[in-house]
Amino acid sequence: MNKFSWYEATSIEDALQQVNKTVSEELYQSTNNAAVFKSGGIDVFDWVKEGLINPQKIINIRNIPGLDVISYDAKDGLRIGSNVTLAEMASNSDIKNHYLALHQAINHAATPQLRNMSTLGGNIAQRNRCWYFRSADHQCFRKSGDRCFARHSETGENENHAIIDNGSCVSLHASSISTALMAFNASVVIVNSKGEKKKVLMDDFFVSAGQDIAMETILQAKEIITEIVLPAPSKNTKSYYIKQVARESYDWSLGDVAVVIETSGDTCKSASIVLGAAAPVPYRSVQAQQAMEKKSINNTNAMAAAEAAMSVARPLSKNGYKVPLFKSIISEAILKIT
Ligand SMILES: Cc1cc2nc3c(=O)[nH]c(=O)nc-3n(C[C@H](O)[C@H](O)[C@H](O)COP(=O)(O)OP(=O)(O)OC[C@H]3O[C@@H](n4cnc5c(N)ncnc54)[C@H](O)[C@@H]3O)c2cc1C
Incomplete structure (x- = not known):
């Protein structure tokens, strides 16, 4: 060191x-x-x-004072300071009552000890956990190297890696909480050294590997995240989050999904469906959203949405199992909405 x-x-x-x-x-x-x-x-x-x-x-x-506040207003929605810990979010009743999928995502992230230390700003700005990227001995594309070690069909240890948008880098974004934040159409508030403030949708905060292999978010050296803002859900909005892991105790996600649906009786008026651990950044499945919109929330339609989501999957040599895994958790999360 x-x-x-x-x-x-x-x-x-x-x-x-x-x-x-x-x-x-x-x-x-x-x-x-x-x-x-x-x-x-x-x-x-x-x-x-x-x-x-x-x-x-x-x-x-x-x-820094003032960055550790959570506030909720039925009209303006939820504001979470960047230094709020995951543990504080886990015990917040406004999050539990109005943003169930976010509450579920937080409670499935890391361990209680880690949640006591981890802040929301740090969570969304953390780097990916690809073991080659995290190894000082492997100079991969993201570190200006000349190859992707994970991609290799025989030697690549790619069982946890991306199945969607994996053309250049196959890492996964590590924040499973961002899966739920993005599904609630959250925005990130960022301040730069000139004192200028901008509010960026989570969809635009993350940078795909195809756009810029060196970056995972748009954050620059002289910028600080001050808060994450979620719009107020309508009274007919329901949500659900599922994270699949390899072991019963805490673990990184093999695949996770957040579903936020505005309902009208048993029909889906509009859907926001985001996948985690599928692509190098949290992935909004427009295919699944379109498959659900204006449809009844039932088994047939939930399965069709899951199939649509996975129509863009291109698994690597050792992670083909993720396709049925995602189909299962996407359809299950949609059916939990009813
Ligand atoms: C074993 C293990 C399991 C985990 N499992 C999960 C999981 O399942 N799901 C999940 O979502 N997370 C998981 N995490 C991540 C963890 O919960 C933390 O959120 C994460 O490691 C970073 O949070 P931090 O506050 O410590 O950030 P830091 O380490 O302090 O910062 C991380 C990055 O963010 C930048 N940063 C921090 N705050 C700001 C800010 N306000 N403005 C600009 N830049 C900022 C820092 O410069 C740094 O680059 C896990 C971590 C470990 C070690």
């Missing part, structure tokens, strides 16, 4: 000024960050310990 200095930021402006002093124009996600923001620190310190980044300075944004 390299030596680094530690800076305790007291405000957003203070944190951004510090990074301004240290970083010229390097990208936030460069592996040689001059400075890095740390919130819960779980992902940041994994990177430092594994020698994947060598920051000169770690800027602790965890104690």
Whole structure:
């Protein structure tokens, strides 16, 4: 581990000024960050310990006042500060009562100990968990290398990897919470060092590997996430989340799905269906959404939506099992809506 200095930021402006002093124009996600923001620190310190980044300075944004608030209003919806922990979200009754799929996603993420430390900002900005990407010995495409080790049909250990949009990189975004956030049409509020604020839909926050292999989100070095905002659901909106893992105790997702449906009796008026651990970023299944819209919520239509979602799947040599897995959890989550 390299030596680094530690800076305790007291405000957003203070944190951004510090990074301004240290970083010229390097990208936030460069592996040689001059400075890095740390919130819960779980992902940041994994990177430092594994020698994947060598920051000169770690800027602790965890104690900045005002970023740890959850508020709900029936008209304006839900606002969650970027430093709110997953544990605080798990016990919030507004999230449980109005955004069930998000509540379920949080309770299935990581372990109680990790949820006590992890913040929402850090969760959506964490890097992927592909074991080749996380290994200092493997220079893959994402680290300016010349190959994807996972893709190789014989030697690639790709059983957990992407089955959709996997043309350039086959990693999976690690945030299963983003699956539910995106299904609720959440937006991310970001501030830059000039004090300018922007609000970006989660759909536009993530960057597909095909768009830019070096990036997983649009976040730049001199930007801080301040909050995540979810619109208020209508009174007929129902939701459900399912995460399939390999073992009974905590685990990373093999496949997860969040379904948010506006109902009219037993009919689906509109559907928002997002898959996690299917593609390098959380994946909105327009195919499944279209298959459900204006249809009755029943077994036949749920199965048709699951088939439609998987029509774009292109499994790798060792992860073909994910196709039936997704079909099963997508149809089950839709049927739970009734
Ligand atoms: C064993 C294990 C299992 C896990 N399982 C799951 C799971 O099932 N589902 C899931 O969703 N997650 C899971 N996680 C992720 C975990 O819950 C954390 O959310 C995640 O590791 C990072 O959160 P953090 O607050 O510690 O972020 P940090 O490590 O502090 O930061 C992560 C990244 O975000 C940046 N960052 C942090 N806050 C901000 C901000 N406000 N503005 C701009 N940039 C910011 C940092 O610079 C860094 O690059 C797991 C982690 C582990 C170790």
